Amino acid sequence: MDGKSELVGIGCVGGLVQSVAHWFPWPRLIGQELQPPYTYMVGMSIIIGSFTAWSRRRKTLSWIEATCGLVAITILSGLPVIGAYAIDQILGKYQEKKVWG
Secondary structure: OOHHHHHHHHHHHHHHHHHHHHHOOHHHHHOOOOOOOHHHHHHHHHHHHHHHHHHHHOOOOOHHHHHHHHHHHHHHHHHHHHHHHHHHHHHHHHHHHHHHO
8 A cells, every 4th residue: 555545544544533532422421521622632642643653654754745644634634523513513503493493
């Protein structure tokens, strides 16, 4: 498997893990919704873990490849989070309309 395929694969896995973390039932685990800065720490840990997994599989890695890899993983991990917030917003408006409409 070439580096680009691995990069896209690990980025997509990172995005999946970000989605799980977004909808994880934090109140059941810690008694309340997860708040910043802890949400940022969880998200960045996923990005850093994904980048580390990808970079460790590479025999050599220039600083340009490392930078591009980190940016790609950040984007591929972040897009599902943006989508999750959009879904939350849409469902929230739907529930409001259903309850009050």
